[in-house]
């Protein structure tokens with residue numbers, strides 16, 4: 001669950017806004033907004049990388065507004081993916097659990113699980129420089145998921161990918177949606193990603209987060225289990 005209460009943040013003009021939002025546990029929310037509307041800044045506030053001017057951030061029934069990023073229980077895939085240049089694919093996935101001092105057997109098991117789920121096992125020894133765009137996107141996803149976060153923040157996870165690479169990554173995002181194992185907030189410019197993935201479609205516009213109606217095709221089999229609070 002992600003809950004934002006009367007959230008105001010820098011840079012200007014966003015410090016004049018008060019954003020309210022609730023995304024229910026296990027829901028996959030897709031947020032659109034014009035370039036420069038503040039989507040990345042909002043994700044950074046939720047992740048703890050940018051301090052809000054005022055307001056509160058809740059993750060899974062726990063207020064995290066004052067907590068550093070690593071104590072918030074979330075995974076974050078930044079827009080540029082920011083893979084570690086000198087770490088292999090296996091080491092990227094092991095990074096979070098290692099920093100959090102998981103037992104080595106548990107680290108090995110979770111890394112093996114995510115390498116397998118994301119189709120990365122054969123690439124485990126590769127460095128990021130040797131990866132295609134679709135492979136790098138899957139590694140960034142695996143690095144964020146290996147800590148089993150309650151909340152996953154995805155900043156344009158398919159940006160810069162050609163159609164074939166999108167087809168390669170999309171099934172993993174859809175599997176994540178259907179697994180209901182974590183609450184996802186996914187930023188995009190593309191309506192196609194809303195239609196393929198969203199339980200909840202949101203738009204950042206005129207200083208507020210609006211809930212956008214989804215065509216039946218996106219929800220016909222699986223209606224959202226909980227509606228976000230009205231903005």
Ligand SMILES: Nc1ncnc2c1ncn2[C@@H]1O[C@H](COP(=O)(O)OP(=O)(O)OP(=O)(O)O)[C@@H](O)[C@H]1O
Pocket residue numbers: 011033034035036037038039040041042
């Ligand atoms: N550290 C900063 N200092 C000053 N201005 C900033 C800073 N970071 C972002 N901005 C500005 O805030 C505005 C919102 O940026 P942000 O990256 O959050 O928008 P966005 O909706 O994610 O855009 P895009 O879709 O193009 O990625 C932009 O005008 C940007 O130039």
